[in-house]
Amino acid sequence: MSSEKRRLIAGNWKMNGSLQEANEFMDAFGGNPAPDLVEVALMPPFTLLHPMSDRLASMGVVLGAQNVYNEDKGAFTGSICPMMLRDANCHYVIIGHSERRSIIGESNAKIRSKMNASWLHGLEPILCIGETLEQREKGITNSVLAEQLSILKGAPKEMPLTVAYEPVWAIGTGVTASAEQVTETHAFVHEELTRLGHDCRVLYGGSVNPGNAEELMSCPGVEGALVGGASLKADSFMEIVKATVKVVS
Ligand code: PGA
Numbered sequence: 001m002s003s004e005k006r007r008l009i010a011g012n013w014k015m016n017g018s019l020q021e022a023n024e025f026m027d028a029f030g031g032n033p034a035p036d037l038v039e040v041a042l043m044p045p046f047t048l049l050h051p052m053s054d055r056l057a058s059m060g061v062v063l064g065a066q067n068v069y070n071e072d073k074g075a076f077t078g079s080i081c082p083m084m085l086r087d088a089n090c091h092y093v094i095i096g097h098s099e100r101r102s103i104i105g106e107s108n109a110k111i112r113s114k115m116n117a118s119w120l121h122g123l124e125p126i127l128c129i130g131e132t133l134e135q136r137e138k139g140i141t142n143s144v145l146a147e148q149l150s151i152l153k154g155a156p157k158e159m160p161l162t163v164a165y166e167p168v169w170a171i172g173t174g175v176t177a178s179a180e181q182v183t184e185t186h187a188f189v190h191e192e193l194t195r196l197g198h199d200c201r202v203l204y205g206g207s208v209n210p211g212n213a214e215e216l217m218s219c220p221g222v223e224g225a226l227v228g229g230a231s232l233k234a235d236s237f238m239e240i241v242k243a244t245v246k247v248v249s
Contacts, residue, residue, distance in 0.1 A: 005201050007217070007248055008162060008224035009241050010041040010126065011231025012066060012094060012205075013048075022048045028234035031059035034245040039224075041092055042231070046080055049088035057089065064092030064126070067100060070113040082121035093118050094226075095125045096148070098168045112151040124160035126203070126226065127152075129189070133169035142188050149189070152196045161200040164226040165189050170206025172228060177206060179219050186221030210239035217247045 017025075022044060032040040041062040044052055049065060056063055065088075069079035085093060095118065096111040115125045129148040131141040145165070152161075165185055167177050177185070182204055189202050204216055205226030216222060224244070230236045 005223050006037065006039055007244050008039045008041060008201060008203060009237075009244055010043060010064065010092065010164075010203065010224065010226050011237050012097075012226055012228050013042070013044045013232060014066065014099070014228060015045060016232055017044050017048055019048065019051055022052050025232075025234050026052065026055050026059070029059065029061075029238060030234075032061055033238075033242060034249075035060045037248045038241060038244050040241055043092065043094055049085070049090060053089045062091050063089050064094065065090050066094045066097070068093045068095070068114055068118055068123070070110065070117040072117070082117050082123050085123060086121055091124055092126055092162070093123045094164075095127055097128045098130050098166060098171060102168070108148065108151045112155075115151070115155065119156070119159045124162060126162045126164050128164045128166055128205070128226070130166040130168050130171075130206070136167065136169065141185065145185070145189060146192055149192050149196060152193075152198055155196075155198070157197045161198060162203060162224075163189060163193065163200060164203040164205045166205035166226060172207070174207050176208070176212050176216065177204075179215055182216060182222060183219045186219065190221050208240060210236050210243065213240040213243035214247060217244045 041064050043064040043066050053063055065085045069076055069081050072081055095114050100106045118125050129145050131144045135144050170176050186202055201223040203224040203226045204222045208225045208227045209230045
């Protein structure tokens with residue numbers, strides 16, 4: 001397992017945030033308090049990437065996007081390609097978020113081609129995986145995760161990669177997985193990644209908040225968090241960052 005990796009706390013704003021809210025967030029956030037110990041990243045909607053880019057960089061916050069299209073350019077109305085994300089100084093891109101899998105119907109094949117396109121242009125994918133409540137109750141969590149990770153078969157091992165384990169039933173619900181479930185599942189995800197030849201960070205996501213961050217970030221095999229709702233407010237996002245700094249100090 002890779003406990004020595006620098007933790008990543010990444011905020012996924014989803015379809016939230018006006019220009020005014022973005023400026024208010026940056027006024028209040030103040031910057032990464034411990035860049036040697038924890039990396040902080042923010043994934044605002046596409047419209048806020050350019051306006052936030054320089055200021056976030058000056059605060060030591062890395063920029064990322066929430067999605068990307070798997071082609072370089074051309075007649076794909078409404079899509080954003082990897083080059084455009086690089087242009088806005090993105091380092092990360094979230095790929096395969098459960099909301100895109102379930103609402104937009106994104107397939108594993110599509111997800112893999114988005115990863116290839118991202119790698120081609122130097123972006124680091126944050127590949128999201130996770131089981132539904134029904135799948136957990138049926139006892140098939142591990143096989144669901146293994147199938148979602150199987151898209152990494154044959155993927156170049158030297159390419160930058162972060163995986164986020166996000167149980168679908170914990171996203172936006174206020175219900176988090178227990179420390180035991182998180183530890184057990186992260187151990188499986190790391191095992192599977194090792195089998196596939198990838199030694200990368202595995203984040204936890206799903207209702208991470210200032211009240212549970214320290215416990216979740218202390219679970220073995222958890223190397224950071226993908227934070228939705230609690231990343232929209234500068235103070236709660238900062239509290240999660242500080243809880244993580246405390247865990248690794
Ligand atoms: P949440 O979202 O923190 O609001 O549950 C997490 C995510 O979807 O990445």
